[in-house]
Amino acid sequence: MSNPTKDKVELESGNLTDFPKIYCPFIRQTFKVNRDDWKKFGSRLQLRSPEAYLVVDRVNPGYEWVFEDPETFAVEKLDGSNVKVLTEGGRLIKLQNRKNVIDPLQIIKGKTFLIEGVLMSASKGLIKPDGEQAGELIGPKLQGNPYKLDIHEWYPFDTAIDRLRYRSFEEHERTFDNWSDWFKDWLFSRYYTKRASKLGLTDKVMAEGVVFYNLKRKAEGKTWRAKLRRDMFDWYISDKIEIYNYDKKGRDEIEEQEKFD
Template identity: 30%
Template sequence: MARWTPPEGWSRLVAWVSPEEKRALKHAAADADVPVADLVRRLADGLSTGVVSHQLLLSGRTRGGPVVEKIPTLFERDDRFRVTDRPKPECAWVFAGEGVGTEKLDGTNVRLTVRSGHLVRVEKRRNPGKEQKALGIVDGWYVDTSADSAEDKWILAAAHGTEVSGWPDGEHSCEALGPRIQGNPLGLDTHLCVPFNTTAPVYEDVPRGYEELREFLSALESRYSPGNLAEGIVFHHPDGRRAKIKRKDFPKLAS
């Protein structure tokens, strides 16, 4: 670098990154077979040409934020972890009638990496344990699955049972679903992964109030798997923000 002269007008950019972010950059650069500096420059070029949007990069994340996006629940929770009728300020756009409601699928959060139409990596979400929470670690992250792990058997079955030949290169966060995953509440016959960035079943005219949502979700039929109850609703804003609410978040309706 000491011998290299940058083109006229170029400047040097310095940023502080966490150890996890540094490893992620190195990992991505190694996958692409380029230096980290080239990776950063190409990202900047993508932003400048509009190939990548700042909303895509920053939505749901803050500087030094988690690898797994934490989608906020619409309402504050009580000491029993049930939602109350107090809306969360960051979800004000939902109560203002913005965004659309889609079905929240009930499975396991995974991430698939695709290259040239081939599945090359399968990761699963790892949530912090008690000791990690005591250290202030509250958000989840992704770790690699293993073909030798009985715990990962059905996640891998779902990943390999998913047709990815038409998917663009990159990492795709998905919900792994199927007969041996999370009790199969949707009654599916096969294991597969549904990417979050594809069109989920949309529900028109989803209510936005506390009582109305509780009543609506208590008997909401899944459009992904008719005949079964939907787990909940995820609201999507055009700028990339998301918010969620699940049927089981609410206190039970009085009989």
């Protein structure tokens, strides 16, 4: 959880605040997988070693609000790269990709696609004239370009809350099995669906996952975000890679959740 006092000091000094780690509302546990299967498909499924970090049907302590609080809602988690911007008087002062500060004037051998994404968003009126904003950079050079973009775009998280919310989330019981079914077959990208509609396209793209928000808890200074991705479920890899001893009930041994991305 971010420190409000530290954040205020950093902003006043012109520094960007850190990206706070967002945790999963379910407990994640490590499961060994078949090494031969991993050698064939691990890279494609983004498994760095022959093991998978999967969710089980146990609530991560402190995240009961995701399941119980009616103020909680779900927003599409875009599949790109975290980027923060700092503006003053409509001028771009600083740019940060995860923990790396980017010089916005470095156009030779620099990451110009980051600037392209920010400028594209500015042209759409998505960037505030003053202050810090965080968002997701998406486009051709990122994550295989699932949204089939021709140029990069930086999408503020505040805009995602407004435009990429899953309204059907409130209509169903918040259980492991319900969310597993939803994520497997029905979690279509809200961003791409809107884009496809404007272009007259009818195909579908699966979302990477969702971020759960609770703005009431944010105002109270409590943990107010959680994330859940499709690749955290066993079915995401089990059709190609054998998982050893997976049971959705999980083990009594609780691993440190900090180590999971």
